[in-house]
Amino acid sequence: MSRRFHQVDVFTAVPLRGNPLAVVHGADGIDDATMAAFARWTNLSETTFLLPPTDPGADYRVRIWTPGGELPFAGHPTLGSCWAWLAAGGVPRDAGMVVQQCEVGLVRVRRQGTRLAFAAPPLRRSGPLDAALCTQIAAALRIAETDIVQHQWVDNGPGWCAVLLASAEQVLALQPDWPALGSLKLGVVGPHGAGSNAGHDAAFEVRAFIGNGAYEDPVTGSLNASLAQWLIGAGLAPAGYVAAQGTAMRRAGRVHLQAEGDTVWVGGDVTPCIDGQVAL
Template sequence: MRTFSQVDVFTDEFMKGNALAVVHDAEGLTTEQMAAFANWTNLAETTFLLPPTNPAADYRVRIFTVSRELPFAGHPTLGSAHVWLTAGHTPQDQGKVVQECGAGLVEVRRDGERLAFAAPPLLRGGPVEDHQALADALAITPEDIAGAQWADNGPGWVAVLLHSAEAVLATRPDYQRFGEFTGIGVVGPHREGGDAAFEVRAFINEGSRFEEDPVTGSLNASIAQWLIPAGIAQEEYVAAQGTVLGRRGRVHLSQVDGEIWVGGNTVLGITGQVAL
């Protein structure tokens, strides 16, 4: 039996963010066992906490979707760090936690109850020239697209800027026309005066599995790496996500000394033992 937690990330209200399953003390589990359990939980991601192999790291994490292992993902990073800390572990530096994952070392800073991770470098960036293919996938017109960028920091994202938050909320993708795109994120500005500057949605194509992710740290990280330097977003802003799914995700983005930080709250939902 191993200790197990399920948390809700990017929210301060349980069941309004993005759920994450976390297995503590996962040393000794095989890749096949991890993949099978992640498939069984049927959550967007399941993580497994392990001793670090890099002396600069406080812990190591492996991140699985229901069908594959990811080198990095945002809400699993914040959720895993929260679980590791609340389990009583002490980081080497009291002001931060250093996570080791497939993408390398990721720094997670502590800001009161909120944690934030430093956005990893993009594996693929730059503009997407074929707006027609994106428009087909999103069931919109090329004129609806204000801009598009590769935003891949692990999961394979491409980010599409629409003209308004209302356009984002109205999008109904045609997953059968995603083609090469494994994940498309759409973002659009809200009118001034609300608690969020942008609305974000994340559409995922994993073979025969098509779904919308409730709240997505990796996508918001790479969107901020595009929008802030381009002057489209301010150096500090809040993104809303999950609205269409009945969630109230809030992702806090900021640029500090040229580095993008992605923050959010995490709420503990379930603790117990798992037969692994």
């Protein structure tokens, strides 16, 4: 069966500089095995499948797959899927807000000028990491434990934990020991703004390391969402800031974070790369 297909680049206004996403429209009738096989075939960090909602409060439903399995939520697939749904003629019930249904529940997506932004879902796990985990992370990052300025669970579905280093330069210099990461999904963040980074367009540099598969994600919406909830909530970041990610991979992702009351909005550009049909 032929279905509409998009491939988009998320968190960038320049093609090939962000995080790519494959989107299959009208995915009714595609079974789990086929979704999994197609996600392995695209070999992108995520592939999504758009379906009619089963929740009356949603405009559409999305299922999010990696080559290794299904995710309950992910950030760049949320923005990319919403863009593709709108580009294919989707009309939200509320002209000012799109409501996406995924495994974590309903996620609101709004337009911020030319960008889309999603409301960060609540954290499933928070609080400081234990000492043994900090020791493992320091060893895996090949740094001293004293280089970890702050640490926190920032899990909003995928299982993220995070550490804050003193500078963006330290973050960019990391060369992780992948086997030592084990099964961790680790976010590392450090501030720009001092030394050679004075005047940088981003306040923080972020990297995302996925131990299983020895994989670094180019630009990660879910991680940036939960990092912002932590950093802003703890007074470690202003209420609005830009995070850079992907620099170490020769990408140029930019994630726009803004706290409004109890909600953190996670925004970014979406750039289309492929618009066609796929046989599934």
